[in-house]
Amino acid sequence: MNELTTIRPSTPKDWETDQEVRWCPGCGDYAILKAMQRTMPEIGGTPENTVFVSGIGCSSRFPYYMETYGFHTIHGRAPAVATGVKLANPELDVWIITGDGDALSIGGNHTMHLLRRNLNCQMLLFNNEIYGLTKGQYSPTSREGTRSPSTPFGSVDHPAKPCAFALGSGGRFVARGIDIHKNLPSVLKAAHAHQGAAFVEIFQNCIVYNDEVFEPFTAKPNAVANQMWVEHGKPLLFAGGTKGLALDIERLALKVVDVVDGDVSGVLVHDVTNRTIAHLLVEMPFGPFPMALGVLYDDPAPTFESAVVAQNKAVSEGKTPDLQKLVATGQTWMVDKQPHSM
Numbered sequence: 001m002n003e004l005t006t007i008r009p010s011t012p013k014d015w016e017t018d019q020e021v022r023w024c025p026g027c028g029d030y031a032i033l034k035a036m037q038r039t040m041p042e043i044g045g046t047p048e049n050t051v052f053v054s055g056i057g058c059s060s061r062f063p064y065y066m067e068t069y070g071f072h073t074i075h076g077r078a079p080a081v082a083t084g085v086k087l088a089n090p091e092l093d094v095w096i097i098t099g100d101g102d103a104l105s106i107g108g109n110h111t112m113h114l115l116r117r118n119l120n121c122q123m124l125l126f127n128n129e130i131y132g133l134t135k136g137q138y139s140p141t142s143r144e145g146t147r148s149p150s151t152p153f154g155s156v157d158h159p160a161k162p163c164a165f166a167l168g169s170g171g172r173f174v175a176r177g178i179d180i181h182k183n184l185p186s187v188l189k190a191a192h193a194h195q196g197a198a199f200v201e202i203f204q205n206c207i208v209y210n211d212e213v214f215e216p217f218t219a220k221p222n223a224v225a226n227q228m229w230v231e232h233g234k235p236l237l238f239a240g241g242t243k244g245l246a247l248d249i250e251r252l253a254l255k256v257v258d259v260v261d262g263d264v265s266g267v268l269v270h271d272v273t274n275r276t277i278a279h280l281l282v283e284m285p286f287g288p289f290p291m292a293l294g295v296l297y298d299d300p301a302p303t304f305e306s307a308v309v310a311q312n313k314a315v316s317e318g319k320t321p322d323l324q325k326l327v328a329t330g331q332t333w334m335v336d337k338q339p340h341s342m
């Protein structure tokens with residue numbers, strides 16, 4: 001007689017592998033890995049139905065450390081491989097792990113097409129504003145003036161904003177988190193709950209080549225003043241609720257307002273389905289404005305693989321598959337000349 005095995009919910013430990021972790025001690029990647037291993041049981045994930053797909057970079061070593069299926073692919077091409085995985089089996093839970101170089105330099109076009117097609121997957125971009133694996137060259141997100149082996153006199157490029165890129169590419173879910181922040185698992189959960197391509201930028205400290213670059217908003221003394229965690233249906237407040245964001249109607253832009261005696265009447269209320277608010281939040285210059293974090297935009301639309309599956313079903317309805325006929329259809333020809341003998 002067959003015996004039934006009870007399936008017990010997984011624990012974070014079930015998602016750990018026996019692989020030696022090769023990141024530098026103190027790298028922000030460790031904290032993201034932990035947050036992911038904590039999140040998987042909470043979303044009811046099962047290792048056999050989960051796939052991590054990465055490109056190339058320090059961040060892209062991630063699949064080795066998750067006890068799931070995984071592909072460490074080629075530079076910038078994780079979205080292409082993830083698309084193939086999802087089309088082959090739309091039931092799989094697919095997570096793409098990438099870096100700012102991988103996703104926005106060599107892989108910029110692939111990232112764009114993944115987002116505009118709206119493949120149902122999660123894409124986590126570990127943004128450390130540098131190429132870590134290749135020893136610290138500047139990346140598309142490096143700030144102007146960044147001194148690196150490839151910009152010894154300081155970068156003169158205008159940096160890309162990953163979340164603005166994602167929105168501009170047609171992304172329907174855009175969020176931000178911080179490697180060591182306690183809210184990261186809830187951002188990952190929201191990304192997973194979204195049906196479609198969910199893009200998450202995670203500020204990740206590269207302790208070796210770009211240490212403390214996010215300190216102006218991640219360091220303890222700066223966090224309260226400069227982090228603004230947004231929540232759907234709640235006013236956009238920061239600095240312990242003493243400041244908020246309002247719309248400057250004349251300039252059609254955001255402005256910072258003081259909140260006096262808890263009066264939030266002029267403060268914008270966050271609506272995750274409002275694309276205009278999302279654009280304003282991701283474009284806010286840090287300094288005069290806080291860093292907007294959490295789910296900035298979440299407005300689902302039909303997914304790529306559901307459209308492909310529906311189309312395949314419609315065109316094959318009532319037809320019997322015939323591979324021989326397919327191969328012999330269209331432009332076919334006979335080669336009757338014999339190859340030259342050697």
Ligand SMILES: Cc1ncc(C[n+]2csc(CCOP(=O)(O)OP(=O)(O)O)c2C)c(N)n1
Nearest residue numbers: 056057058059075099100101102131132133
């Ligand atoms: C086709 C190709 N070009 C260049 C490289 C060299 N290369 C490897 S990783 C990388 C950049 C990685 O930076 P990022 O995506 O920011 O990841 P991090 O290492 O910082 O996590 C580059 C340029 C490569 N491996 N393959």
Ligand code: SF4
Nearest residue numbers: 024027058132206207
């Ligand atoms: S080089 Fe930077 S990003 Fe890469 S493992 Fe080391 S600390 Fe992390």
